[in-house]
Amino acid sequence: MRLLEILSAVPFYETTTAIDNVEISNIEVDSRKVSEGSLFICISGFTVDGHGFVEQAIEKGATAILAEKEVVSSVPVIYVADSSRASAMVAARFYGYPTQKFPLIGVTGTNGKTTVTYLLESIFNQYNQKTGVIGTIQMKIGQESYPVNNTTPDALFLQKTFNQMVNENVDKGIMEVSSHALDMGRVHGCDFDVAVFTNLSQDHLDYHRNMDDYLHAKSLLFAQLGNTYNIDKKKFAVINEDDPNNDVLKRSTSQHIVTYGCTNDAQVMATEINLEVTKTTFTMLTPEGFFQVNSKLIGMFNVYNMLAAGAAAISLNVPLQVIKEALENTGGVSGRFEPVDDKQPFATIVDYAHTPDSLENVLQTIKEFAKHNIYVVVGCGGDRDKTKRPLMAEIALKYADKVIFTSDNPRTEDPQSILNDMTEGIEADHYEVIEGRRDAISHAVSLAEKEDIILIAGKGHETYQEIGHTKYDFDDREVARDAIKAKGK
Numbered sequence: 409m410r411l412l413e414i415l416s417a418v419p420f421y422e423t424t425t426a427i428d429n430v431e432i433s434n435i436e437v438d439s440r441k442v443s444e445g446s447l448f449i450c451i452s453g454f455t456v457d458g459h460g461f462v463e464q465a466i467e468k469g470a471t472a473i474l475a476e477k478e479v480v481s482s483v484p485v486i487y488v489a490d491s492s493r494a495s496a497m498v499a500a501r502f503y504g505y506p507t508q509k510f511p512l513i514g515v516t517g518t519n520g521k522t523t524v525t526y527l528l529e530s531i532f533n534q535y536n537q538k539t540g541v542i543g544t545i546q547m548k549i550g551q552e553s554y555p556v557n558n559t560t561p562d563a564l565f566l567q568k569t570f571n572q573m574v575n576e577n578v579d580k581g582i583m584e585v586s587s588h589a590l591d592m593g594r595v596h597g598c599d600f601d602v603a604v605f606t607n608l609s610q611d612h613l614d615y616h617r618n619m620d621d622y623l624h625a626k627s628l629l630f631a632q633l634g635n636t637y638n639i640d641k642k643k644f645a646v647i648n649e650d651d652p653n654n655d656v657l658k659r660s661t662s663q664h665i666v667t668y669g670c671t672n673d674a675q676v677m678a679t680e681i682n683l684e685v686t687k688t689t690f691t692m693l694t695p696e697g698f699f700q701v702n703s704k705l706i707g708m709f710n711v712y713n714m715l716a717a718g719a720a721a722i723s724l725n726v727p728l729q730v731i732k733e734a735l736e737n738t739g740g741v742s743g744r745f746e747p748v749d750d751k752q753p754f755a756t757i758v759d760y761a762h763t764p765d766s767l768e769n770v771l772q773t774i775k776e777f778a779k780h781n782i783y784v785v786v787g788c789g790g791d792r793d794k795t796k797r798p799l800m801a802e803i804a805l806k807y808a809d810k811v812i813f814t815s816d817n818p819r820t821e822d823p824q825s826i827l828n829d830m831t832e833g834i835e836a837d838h839y840e841v842i843e844g845r846r847d848a849i850s851h852a853v854s855l856a857e858k859e860d861i862i863l864i865a866g867k868g869h870e871t872y873q874e875i876g877h878t879k880y881d882f883d884d885r886e887v888a889r890d891a892i893k894a895k896g897k
Contacts, residue, residue: 409502411447411472417487418494424485432470435502436465437495443884444469449495449564451480458491474498477573496563496596505568509597511579513720514595516629517606517648519766520553521584522605523666523705526741527717527734528582534734537579542569545742545869546585549576562594570598580724585623597630597804602662602720603629604646604863605714608653609765623653630661637663644723646716649674665725668715670708676719678711683814685777692732694722699732704739707773713769743868745770748888756892758884760868762789762816764799769809780859783852784808786866788830790821795827804839806865810855810892811839815850816866817874846887853891864888 411430415421421576433445439461442448448465450458450473462470462479472484476491488494496659500506515524522544529539540549542561547554548571561569588593608623631782633643645661647654649669658665668676678701681690688703690711703714718731740746748756761767769787774782777784784804788797804811813824813830822841831841842848852862867873873882 411486412487412500412530413448418488420489421494422487424481425485427484427662427674429471429488432472434500435455435495435564436470437562439465439468441469444470444471444559447472447474447498448612449473449491449498449623450563450577451478451492451495452476452477458567463688467713470557492563493593493596496567496593499564499567500597503567503571504568504574505597505599506574507581508577508676509574509869510581511601511724512583512599513602513604513724514572514583514585514598514600515604515606515716516585516590517604518763519608519769520606521586521761522710523710523713523741523744524606524716524720525582525584527738528720529712531717531726531734532580532582532739534746535730536618539579540573540576540578541564542581542582543581549573549578554766558712560639563596563870566595567597585629587622590626590628595629595783598632600633600643601641602627602646602723603633603714604720605630605648605651605654605657606716607648607765620796627657627660630657630663633661633663635662642723643809644720645721645856646719648712648716650712658814659724664723666719666814668712668719670711670715676713676715676722681708682712683708683773683827685774693720694718694728694776696722697728699728701732701735703735706740706745707769708826709769709773710745713736718818741869743870743885745773746885748885748890748892750889752856752892752896753858754860754862756853756856756862756864756886756888760866760870761865762867764796767800768807770863770865771803774861774863775807776862781809781861782807782858783810783812783856783862784846785812785814785848785852785858785862787814787816787865788826788866790819790826791815791821792819794829801830801839804865805834805836809838810852812848812852813839814875815843815875816845816846820876823875845882846882849884850891850894852889853895862888 411427432447435447436442437449437451442465448470461476471583473481515521525543532539541675547556630645643663647657649667649672667674670678677693678690743760746758759770761770871880871883
């Protein structure tokens with residue numbers, strides 16, 4: 409594509425030389441990925457500034473540079489006020505505005521995003537529609553899976569991926585949208601049709617100034633649904649009516665609102681809820697009628713996740729019978745309330761709960777069916793919100809008979825310092841501190857007896873432990889399974 413055509417998406421820019429005949433074969437923000445004919449966009453990141461890699465990009469074949477600061481270059485340079493914003497504009501233009509070619513659902517909230525996207529994928533697949541999913545665990549197009557590094561990747565990656573979805577005839581796009589991504593503008597250029605809000609509780613206060621700032625970031629997804637109405641392409645905001653922040657989200661959007669909940673009056677509601685150890689049953693009431701749900705997903709938080717997915721699917725005209733069948737056929741999500749079962753006489757559950765609210769949700773669920781002792785193995789991540797550390801400890805101690813505090817992903821922090829933040833001021837005596845996570849899990853398993861329940865919280869689906877700047881192989885599920893086998897011997 410001609411560079412001038414790509415730049416038609418950017419209203420104001422300056423060039424160092426004529427660009428009339430410059431052709432662009434691809435766009436890159438990582439100089440290592442540049443190839444012959446690339447437009448290299450210099451992004452000023454938190455740790456790396458792309459303006460320092462212009463020479464490397466040219467050596468690898470870049471035919472033009474887009475920048476916001478002065479650079480030395482032997483190829484044309486296009487200067488803009490904000491190269492990060494411009495990257496979303498030119499990427500969307502280069503790939504032909506792909507999200508205008510299929511409905512796109514964005515799911516945001518502190519907890520439940522992954523499960524809701526997983527449920528939506530199941531619903532649309534049940535409806536014989538091909539899906540593309542971008543989430544925390546992986547990216548999927550149809551049945552093909554790809555790894556992801558961020559909950560929501562950068563704007564260029566997204567537009568390139570959505571274009572791939574168009575080429576592979578995807579019917580529906582589904583994406584987890586983090587507060588970081590919204591605040592940084594990573595989803596600029598994405599034409600959302602449905603925005604889903606799960607809930608809001610304390611997290612990411614290492615990044616956001618306070619909870620109001622965190623909520624504001626979440627609200628951007630709903631504001632970005634647009635301000636006009638198209639009868640052929642209606643847009644919806646799906647909002648948890650039971651969350652105390654629901655009114656802020658409602659006021660953030662001009663689009664059609666669909667509410668869901670269990671307590672406050674909502675358009676999509678769960679009644680006659682019955683929570684059991686192996687299943688959850690309830691009646692889902694909707695504007696289109698009602699149906700019974702008998703799900704393998706456990707806990708009240710999963711009732712909300714199913715309501716959120718059901719409400720979004722109803723907004724996109726999926727029949728109720730399809731939604732019912734999908735919810736009932738869907739098993740657990742990797743690392744979310746996932747049992748580790750090696751025929752041991754006690755239960756072992758691995759869950760991604762890494763916020764005070766998500767930990768409390770999981771422990772409340774366990775408390776409802778626990779017959780004996782509850783053991784919790786939990787830590788907090790390094791280089792992240794420090795204010796939630798004592799809260800996590802307080803919640804674990806409130807619900808568990810025995811708590812083992814341990815390392816999560818310490819990253820560049822001293823693991824013992826993190827544990828000190830968690831345990832400082834604790835007056836309870838039903839806890840231990842075992843820094844090594846493998847040792848902590850093994851110790852919990854060694855203590856467990858018949859009908860006890862062990863919760864290993866914080867890392868869930870992750871298959872690594874990040875210490876310093878290195879990721880080491882570590883999977884809570886495998887470590888627990890090894891400890892159970894060792895105990896059996």
